[in-house]
Amino acid sequence: MDDPIEIELKLEYDPTDRDRLIACVLLAASGRPSRRLRATYFDTPDFKLDKAGYALRIRTDRDKHIQTVKAASSQAAGLFVRGEWEREVGDDKPVLDEKAGPLSQIFDAATLARISPLFTTDIERISGLIDHPGGSQIEYAIDSGEVRAGARHSRLSEIELELKQGSAEALFDLARSLNQQVPLRLGVQSKSERGYALARNRIATAVKAAPVVLERNMSAPAAFAAIAASCIRQYRLNEELLLRSGGAEAVHQARVALRRLRSAFWLFKPLLQGDDRAAMFAAELRWLAGQLGDIRDIDVLLPRLTGAQRSSLVAMREDRLNQACRQLADARVRMLPIDLAQWLSTGTWRTAPVDPALGERDITSFASDRLDRLRKRIKRDGRGLAGLHDEQRHELRKDAKKLRYAVEFFVALYPGRKPRRRMERFLDRLEALQDKLGELNDRAGEPALFARLGIDIAIPPLGKKQRRRLLDDAEECFEALIDCKRFWRD
Template sequence: MTGTAFELELKLECEISDCDTLVDRGSPIPVAVWGRQHLRATYFDTPERRLASEGFVLRIRSEDGDLVQTVKAASGPSTGLFARGEWEKALAEHQLSLGEDAGPIGTLFGPDVIERIGPLFTTDVDRRVGRCDQLGARIEIACDSGAVLAGERELPLCEIELELVEGDASALFTLARAIAERCKVRLGVESKSDRGFRLIDHKLDGAVRADPVRLSRDMTPSEAFAAIAASCLRQYRLNESRFLAQGAAGPVHQARIALRRLRSAFWIFSPLLRDDPRTAQFIEDLRWLTAQWSPLREIDVLLPRLGEAERMRLTAIRAEAVATLGETLDSARARLLPLELVEWLTVGGWRSGEAGSVSGALPVFAAERLDRLRKRIKRRGKSLAKHGPEELHQLRKDAKKLRYATEFFVALYPGRKARTRMEDMLSALEDIQDLLGELNDETDAGHLAAQWNIPWAEVVRRPGWRRKRLSRARKNVTRLLDVKRFWRSAD
């Protein structure tokens, strides 16, 4: 068997009990017969991950005794769906065969790379698989439970994969929602190879920062928004999963950052979205979800500043807040929101017709939006020392938006001069954000201390602390405005 295919797949994270519900307990999903497979796969790359860096995954999988070599390649930015080219080749023995008939690896990489490709990790999975018809589409459903293995280390996995065999992608989401009504599934954003690389890199714990967004100048604004939103959703889901497993402060902070980045993307690309009737509801849902994480973040900011006795008391309050947030994240509204966003990003009305029409190339669109944010900061930065908490909060939000927009669009403006200007601008924005953030945290901490009867007078800042930070913030606004705009080469 040798063949080339294109794979469109939607992943749902779940528990083993969810797979049992779907397969064995009278599921409403119309699958006539469920088959069983035992799949053991070995994943290969060079020690420095040359294949992965170019977007390729290489594996040999044993499918009930038959050996199949597979090369997978990402087709470009996706919106939560795994959209990949796939080349398969039957093997007689467990040994790589990377000739011209084995996909692009054998032709794109020279002998210096091919000779250093070796095994990195394996997956061992029990799969229950069936097919169903949904809205005129044929979909393969695979319920996988097993583990990723690397030496003595092991990472359990359990997921439901929905692969489009034939038909429209919207059918995948219809089926996913039907499953979500029966099982507590969540949008999956990691492939099995992603999990394997995490395992061998010892990155199973801790918070996940945002990955760079890979935009190109020939993208349309719609394509750019989809890629940025996908990146934000991935960061959110990775941190949500780690919070649910650990309850630690780091994932709380990064989950909130992911949601703020996504909300900023909605603002930045609002000219594309304003005519789509679902936009306002998504903005409201994201605001609601962000608010659910806020109490824990406020506690985490306050905890380090307390004495031992008060810290112990607030730690107990934090444990209750962790449980409350966990219950909220288990709700249908919280679980389904990422899935609904991915569906809308993929097949929503904003992508076609008047709702998605914006004239001009992406660099031009980006420059206009960056200019607008800079003007808002210039306007709000005047008389900064006289601003009240709400005005400072609005200025801080604008600084965040401009920082996120800069990070989103950086790849569109190459060159050493543009990069130097961008770095100077980011430095000023980070200082503004940090300084105003400290002021905001101080206000919140005082309110929380009063709420929990904590003797706040023992931990308040020294006199003049607020005035000094406002003065430094004002200087950084001036520094920001003095930097030539990296997106305007004529400046």
């Protein structure tokens, strides 16, 4: 089993609720006077530090200037025993000598000379300690302020909770107690990440799935937690954009994140045996993805329509979007990522597994077995693809999507030129099969979709030759995938 982990929880709140949140916390806490924390983050104009996995800042706290170098990614942190280097400096200019961590070892003098201010944070913080019943102690920090990069700026309102001693349950109990007074959402961005998003002008851009950082000797439970956390992060970033703008790509990527998370639940199903909450979470994720799916169906159709039909569908989308936003504001949905975060840390599947041996198994062998199982399932169910019913081909398409997500989850486990070449070839053939199955599924499902949306479009059926060609192409893609070498067994 994994060693106990230090638990911190970041929650976001509406700026108008700040006074209420402070009042809730101070009722149960010993607090300190508010502090003004200003920080300047530094990098080169082409973001060399960030790309290497480091953040450099100088924070002004009263009359002190504290310089901090952080290893901002696990990849960077893995190179050194320490992941943070802090020192007091004389003013707001970085001192990049040998005491400033690894920067002077990683970058040459010309690069260090190009480091300059990139963005700033200006935060008012109220912090203190809460003694929770049962002996647990939690440190809190309520932050309110903004992040600014040039002319661009972003409001920041968050509370960070850190368990100093006692049970992790106390931390999440406190989060739920606060949520009853002030609506809260799980926070997934650091201040530096917010600043870099502003500096790169990506504050209103939908977020695609980021690579999951896994290590070959990592346990299967730790890998599942990392994969699930990555999916939750992608969902939350796109949920925020969806709530602000309602854009089609934000809806799409939020739904992709939920599908990826559901696929992770399926992949790691052997680990989750005996944990009743696993099935509950899977059902909630399926329901939520369905709510966004209705909007996504409209977004896909809109470019094909004109005139009154398009106007009618635009109005329908607006209504569905408003309904979805109301659902996202409901405590049931707001608390789902928070509940998942707790379950990933302290759920029965992790603390009292039905099969302890699985909890000790390394992720590399576990991943290979699960990839084998999914590939065999596709090989079995795809035989005679042209003669399958539409629903059977739809199920095959869903399994192909699961396999693609699985490969993307496990990319880091198969380094080296040869496995990567085989992986890329495998993914190319898998995506080709998905495309053909997707086209067949769309043609089969369009009449029912149009009827459900009240759209009157006469769709000419596929001709025999056209349908035969599409089925032959799908079978060819299927055979090419099955013939492709399994990179995970190299």
